[in-house]
Amino acid sequence: MFSECTKKSFSATESRSQHGHSAVLLLTILVQYRKYESANPYVLKLSILDQELALHGYGQVITSSLVSYTQGYEDSVTGT
Numbered sequence: 001m002f003s004e005c006t007k008k009s010f011s012a013t014e015s016r017s018q019h020g021h022s023a024v025l026l027l028t029i030l031v032q033y034r035k036y037e038s039a040n041p042y043v044l045k046l047s048i049l050d051q052e053l054a055l056h057g058y059g060q061v062i063t064s065s066l067v068s069y070t071q072g073y074e075d076s077v078t079g080t
Helices: 004-012 013-032 041-047 052-076
Strands: none
Touching: 004 013, 004 052, 013 041, 013 052
């Protein structure tokens, strides 16, 4: 279920633009959940994800978020 939802969310342009940021945030939280206590199934599933389109979409969402955060920071520093 998890990997299919992930693949679909990041592979399709429309769903990536609509849900991408939330999906990355949720995925980040799930990957960090009990990271040091036991084997985390989300880390395992993310590490074996081999669908290039989904991984590329995941990278695009992260890049877009970082650009947005950087732009917001630069605007706050310059006072714009």
